[in-house]
Amino acid sequence: MPRRKKIYEGKAKTLFEGPEPGTLVQYFKDDATAFNAEKRDVIEGKGVLNNILSEYFMQGLGDIGVPTHFIRRLNMREQLVRACEIIPLEIIVRNYAAGSISKRLGIDEGTRLPRPIIEYCYKDDALGDPLVSEEHIAAFGWASSQDMDDIVSLALRVNDFMSGVMRAVGIRLVDFKIEIGRVYDGDFQRLIVADEISPDSCRLWDMETDQKLDKDVFRRDLGSLTDAYSEVARRLGVLPKGAVPMAKPTLIN
Template sequence: MARRKKIYEGKAKILYEGPEPGTLVQYFKDDATAFNAEKHDVIEGKGVLNNRLSEFFMTGLNTIGVPTHFIKRINMREQLIRSVEIIPLEVVVRNVAAGSMSKRLGIEEGTQLPRPIIEFYYKDDALGDPLVTEEHVIAFGWASQQDLDDIVALALRVNDFLSGVMLAVGIKLIDFKIEIGRIWEGDFMRLIVADEISPDSCRLWDIKTGQKLDKDVFRRDLGNLTDAYTEVARRLGVLPSNVTHATKPTLIN
């Protein structure tokens, strides 16, 4: 069995040293967390589904010219990705009021927004990933004004792509979160979509019934999370034929 060095472990994924310089192996765990990890469970098969769904979305983005860190899927739980310098922001695109926006602004969930609204959250679990403004981002050096312009452009292109894909299978894209990374090609730096795109990072509602097909099922105890994610995968035609646990690689310190 391959021996790999663990680079980083988050709430839902593990990053291992990749086979080539500038690459990493991203492993999708079955852990489900909510409310800044105050709620936690292990959901059989969740990592397999998120790996396949993120592959589907990232491949689609690459195909239409939106650059991502995704290179290829390795197996049921792992994918090969480009190593990037993550900008410490969660970029949230909202099409419909829901979740924290509804609570914060007193807007009823399900209210269609007049246009997509982009929000930035500073990535810091200890602080609860606080909402920040563009002024904060620039003042503290997390990104430049040009970076922010490029991030907004990327986020809106991702929104257009995901909205269309979901609409075609009877799902409404309520909102989603992405992360952006920097890569260097010689002296040239560019920004690419990183992390993952899956029902963990999107709000997805059935167009006809309003049924939630995302992590709100876990957050709000609305049913079986795997069933919800499986339904998304089934509609998109990416349902894995055998959802099982994959063995974790042996680690070295």
């Protein structure tokens, strides 16, 4: 069987050429990184959990009319997704103060913000994904004014959906980040939600105890990352009680 062509490898995922034109295979790795990859480890089963959780959220968004790159899950670690041109921005939506905004503005973690705040970071690992303004985005041509209107609309729709889904299972959506891609149908361009939506890209706190159920468990050495992600999956009904995430397959010669 011919080896698939690798298109891109990031910290947590690898993209391979898809079986049909205009598609890619997105593989979820077990690698965990924090602080711009200064802290790293391999967490067995993390990729499996992120795959099934991202599938759940992407399908849910599609069901309410939010366009995404997701086509279908192929197996425990891979998804078939639509190829798109990624806008070089991370779009961050904050409902509560946590992480960098608390440090920058001196706001206590857990403080509810007056309204959802959208921030943008320029995607460049070498620069540490710096915070940028809409002025930077317009000046450097990363996105047009119409693109920005569409990005804000998509981000707030994702926030409404995710907040409701999480609240229903006793989880507070503190913040999250998404990536947006461009797809073309002839001369017509539209924007879609791409990359992933998982506990890797969200801050999720138990509504009663404020227990962290996201990558802060790894960042801050708060316990088992797979236990935290498994708890989210169980509450959402995508992981049966008592199930153990599948580790990497063992190759037999």
